[in-house]
Amino acid sequence: MSISVRDTVTSLAAALDDELVAFRRDLHAHPEVSRAEVRTTARVLERLRAAGLEPRPMLVTGLMCDIGPARGPDGEALPRLGLRADLDALPVEDRCGCAWESTVPHVAHACGHDLHTTAVLGAGLVLAALDARGLLAHPVRLIFQPAEEQQPGGAHDVLAQGVLDGVDRVVALHTEPKLDVGQVGTRIGPITSASDSISVTVSSAGGHTSRPHLTGDVVYALGQVITQVPGVLGRRLDPRSGVNLTWGSVHAGDVHNAIPSTGTVAGTLRCLDVRAWERAGQVLQEAVAQVVAPYEVDVTVHHVRGVPPVDNDEVVTGELEAAARAVVGPEGVVLTEQSLGGEDFAWYLTKVPGAMARLGTGTPGGRRYDLHQGDLTIDERAIGVGVRLLAGMAAGVLLHAD
Structure with a gap:
């Protein structure tokens, strides 16, 4: 990127800092769950139109x-x-303790999507100003996607609406509280894992707890599924593939002296390797059936294929790293690990080359937070970093400037 364009991006982004912090706080105070992001969509749409742009609403939201x-x-x-x-x-209680804490009971921006939205909005405002000055030689598309937290995610919806028509490559940022603000984590190849939702329902006639031999003991059978099936997957699939089955919910019965007629356990199946992910569903079905076979119960496995790993393209990752170095310096760009988290941005990368980077949101020397927890707190200086990174990549790499 030429010095003049870089300086212009920096100055335009700096002029937006206060507005964007306020915008992100407003989103945080008014969170909306998947496929209900009506107010959020309207707020972004309104700001883009105020900048003289012509945003196009998607079906329902986005x-x-x-x-x-x-x-x-x-x-x-x-x-x-x-x-x-x-x-x-996310449908979790906000416990950030901030003045802009969620005003919606049991809903919170606990994964940083308010930051993601604000950073892309800010980058769009900077790019619109560059375009007005004749400094943007190539086109950019801003994509505000609904329902990332659901499976199957909203990526399927927007891809079906042609969001990538005419797009040659695509990038995204993701909040990373383990990295300090001013750091950007990148990685060539898989950066997340495949993630599916799993539920196993066991049923029988039910009965009295004094006579378990006269019925199928649903609770006991569920216990075997919970404890044994993850181990079976670990022996049937290559351990290098990082297969992980973790249960998050279990329910069976309501009283202490009756064997219930049905019970369900639900969780997530994650795989670092695409080949293992393609086999894991069949192995899971077989393992569950074999584990409950001795207990004379009926079993149903509900397996929702979620997302493949986000597989970062080498060239686009290099371009993203170059833009990051221009914003945070060479020492601020770090190699990040592949995580077991899932991200439906992966579906975009099955269509066009692209990359996702992790944007540091931790305060140096401060407490470390975790995603999907109600107390997640970000260092808001990360907003400006994200804006300059995304706008810098669009204005610099696409111009093929030094």
């Missing part, structure tokens, strides 16, 4: 917005970069 020239001087289609954010919050 929107996209194009910035910059679509064609070159000879009428040729220009390569377009997509910047993707996710809009939805």
